Structure formats: structure tokens, C-alpha cells
Amino acid sequence: MSIIQYDYISPNCLAESMTADSASISENRDLPGTINFTLKSDKPFKSVHVTISTANNTLEAKHISYTANRIFVSNETTQKIQCFISNYTYPEGGDRWYDIGPGFDNQGWYRPGWEVVAFKNEADTQRVGFYIDNTKRTTEIRFRSFSDVDIVHSG
Incomplete structure (x- = not known):
């Protein structure tokens, strides 16, 4: 089972951390080594740092930023x-x-x-x-x- 750990900075700049199993993430494998997914949250966020771990390895961390406005x-x-x-x-x-x-x-x-x-x-x-x-x-x-x-x- 894949585990997805994501840390995000909320709009008021408080750092929080959450963990979700892969069942809550819709994965789409387009190319070898690439995973596209939709991250759902009950709070808006300014940025997300995602690390995807499987039983065999940890994939490259991905940083997603949301702009102002x-x-x-x-x-x-x-x-x-x-x-x-x-x-x-x-x-x-x-x-x-x-x-x-x-x-x-x-x-x-x-x-x-x-x-x-x-x-x-x-x-x-x-x-x-x-x-x-x-x-x-x-x-x-x-x-x-x-x-x-x-x-x-x-x-």
C-alpha cells in the first residue's frame, strides 16, 4: 500500500501535517516514474509538500504552490x-x-x-x-x- 504524507501551509501560515492512504488519492500513471493525483482537503492551503512512499522506495517530493488572489x-x-x-x-x-x-x-x-x-x-x-x-x-x-x-x- 502506498502512503502519501503531505504537509501544507494554511492561509494563515500555520504549518500542518496530514497522512492519507492511497485510497483517498486518485492516481493516474501517465509516464514511468510519474504520478499525477488530486489532493483533497477540507481547508484551503497556500502550498503543499508531498512525499509519496511505497513498500519499495520513496518517490521524489513534489511542491505545489497556490497563488494569491x-x-x-x-x-x-x-x-x-x-x-x-x-x-x-x-x-x-x-x-x-x-x-x-x-x-x-x-x-x-x-x-x-x-x-x-x-x-x-x-x-x-x-x-x-x-x-x-x-x-x-x-x-x-x-x-x-x-x-x-x-x-x-x-x-
């Missing part, structure tokens, strides 16, 4: 919630309503400046929104209810 969103309710993020500072980005689930999408939304972030329920009977300054920072948003939205900036 990202917005990560997590739905921490049991309701179906949608999120809208404007694209004023990045016109190439999508500006439609997206279903959001628990945990964070590690890709996030690239937005390098002021944007509108809004949430609505499935019936579109409740909405809440905010202006977010995402210039040179990473923003982590946890939706808990229409009266409890946690917004944390770093960078």
Missing part, C-alpha cells in the same frame, strides 16, 4: 446553496451561480481585486452578499447560514 468557498450546511462571484477584475472567469458543497474546492476562483460574493438557497427565497477585496490575498469563506458567513483573508 484566490477565493475559496465552503457550504457548511445541509441545504443546497449556490454561490455567485463576480468577474469584474478577471473577465475570463465565470460569473454564474455555482452549487457549492462541503469543504473547499482547492482550485478556488481567481479574482485579483474587489468582487461581489453572493449566496442563495435553492428556491431563491433567501440571499446574502458581500463586497470582497481580494487584492494580493487569499480569501476563505465558510457559509453557515444566511446570518452567519465567515470570511477570512490572508496575505
Whole structure:
């Protein structure tokens, strides 16, 4: 069994370490000696240092960095919630309503400046929104209810 050890630096620059077995990582072997995988986390992160070990050897460590100007969103309710993020500072980005689930999408939304972030329920009977300054920072948003939205900036 392969073991994957990954250390990451969270947006507030706290170093943390986690271990996952290969069952939680989707591996794709493209070339001999190369493994591509998707790392899932319940927290956004700025960088990841990954070491992949098998019974026979340890593969080269891989360092993955996430850039600033990202917005990560997590739905921490049991309701179906949608999120809208404007694209004023990045016109190439999508500006439609997206279903959001628990945990964070590690890709996030690239937005390098002021944007509108809004949430609505499935019936579109409740909405809440905010202006977010995402210039040179990473923003982590946890939706808990229409009266409890946690917004944390770093960078």
C-alpha cells in the first residue's frame, strides 16, 4: 500500500501535517516514474509538500504552490446553496451561480481585486452578499447560514 504524507501551509501560515492512504488519492500513471493525483482537503492551503512512499522506495517530493488572489468557498450546511462571484477584475472567469458543497474546492476562483460574493438557497427565497477585496490575498469563506458567513483573508 502506498502512503502519501503531505504537509501544507494554511492561509494563515500555520504549518500542518496530514497522512492519507492511497485510497483517498486518485492516481493516474501517465509516464514511468510519474504520478499525477488530486489532493483533497477540507481547508484551503497556500502550498503543499508531498512525499509519496511505497513498500519499495520513496518517490521524489513534489511542491505545489497556490497563488494569491484566490477565493475559496465552503457550504457548511445541509441545504443546497449556490454561490455567485463576480468577474469584474478577471473577465475570463465565470460569473454564474455555482452549487457549492462541503469543504473547499482547492482550485478556488481567481479574482485579483474587489468582487461581489453572493449566496442563495435553492428556491431563491433567501440571499446574502458581500463586497470582497481580494487584492494580493487569499480569501476563505465558510457559509453557515444566511446570518452567519465567515470570511477570512490572508496575505
